Amino acid sequence: MAAPKLYAGAKLREVRTRVGLTQKDFAAKLGVSLPYLNQMENNNRPVSTTVVLSLAQEFGLDVTELNSGDGERIVSDMREALADPVFSSDMPPMADLRLAASNAPALAHAFLELHRAYRQTHERLASLDEALGREDARARPSPWEEVRDFFHYCDNYIDAVDRAAEHFASTHGHHHSVRAAAVATLADGGVDVSFEDTDTLRRYDAESQNLVLSYRASQESQTFQLLLQVALLRQDKLLEATLDFARFQTDEARAIAKIGLANYFAGAALMPYGQFLHAAQETRHDLEQLATRFGASIEQVCHRLSTLQRPGAKGVPFFFVRVDQAGTITKRHSATRLQFARFGGACPLWNVHRAFEQPGQFLRQLAETPDGVRYVSLARDVSKSGGRFGAPVRRYAIALGCEVTHAGQLVYADGLDIARAEVFEPIGISCRICERKMCHQRSVPPLERRLSVDPDTRDVLPYAVN
Known part of the structure; x- marks a missing residue:
């Protein structure tokens, strides 16, 4: 699979501004022409490998900062917001969304805030929320x-x-x-x-x-x-x-x-950063060994692994999520390209939901999202006792995972045949923005696709996705 092109215009402008150089002088330092730099800064061209190396050598930039993941988060959030039925027109092309996230992140955040305000106002009206009539009932997150x-x-x-x-x-x-x-x-x-x-x-x-x-x-x-x-x-x-x-x-x-x-x-x-990062690398991210070594719970270890994003000393970029028995996400973070649904539950095909059926076991899954990115996902239940007879037990499941390119650094990936495309299970973000046409667990139709309904034919779904 070809590596994704790197568009980092905003970061290039930020570096140039920080060192106080004009575009002409900055281009000379990077060894590129002025028009080429201008195109990169405006995300009309991807950042080349030569420029990445020059940024590291000339300015000491941690090149992992060029792909921080913020752009993908914003794109994912905008796609989900634009899937709201209030937007009756077609979904904007992914290229437009990526351009907005890269070149105008503040505007993209403002759009997300506006959509969230709309949703909350709509929900208040639908439920006849009495707070709507109060002076301080402004729509806010x-x-x-x-x-x-x-x-x-x-x-x-x-x-x-x-x-x-x-x-x-x-x-x-x-x-x-x-x-x-x-x-x-x-x-x-x-x-x-x-x-x-x-x-x-x-x-x-x-x-x-x-x-x-x-x-x-x-x-x-x-x-x-x-x-x-x-x-x-x-x-x-x-x-x-x-x-x-x-x-x-x-x-x-x-x-x-x-x-x-x-x-x-x-x-x-x-779990101090330096010690923990070293131990994670040494044990190949063996959660049980890390929990024992640092006197932490499995959930605490997983959460800590998802925070190892210190510039210049980053760990494996993980996603981490915790769900309850209803599938509601109660904790979430992703340092990977995988982003979780902001509204509703997680994809039912994800192994995190199966962890409740096999308590005390680590479940491994090779998964692929609709954008073609492949992941290694590890899931386990983390039920919490009330500490006495009759006390309610809080039941959760957690999932920790990373892109398959990091599989060699995970002990849990040993024995998995990551070279075979057919072993990767198709998962999505949420049904309403998932582009897969054939999914036996789909709960609602995708809002970006047209449907065909044939009264004479019934497949797994009562409609066909065009």
């Missing part, structure tokens, strides 16, 4: 969606928080385990840590400076909550500065994001 998109477009990597967590682990965890270091750090700040028989996982009383954790929780969860509390108490200025930069629209979104950043710190302190 829900706080949860706003925070989700913040992490989504940060590539799920927050450099300042990640480095602070790594520094904490190396400084405080040198002579102690990171758990003991967290307890000691809290004690130094006057916080008393205790464990009780309670359903509440973590409860902190600021007045008495008492932190109570549930002893029913697993060791991994307890350690994570200790580190989260360290982040909230000892890294507050850093978290607040990051939140100021994000400029959330509501106090609720800011509050949710602060917990998200504290969670990020906890995961990064439990």
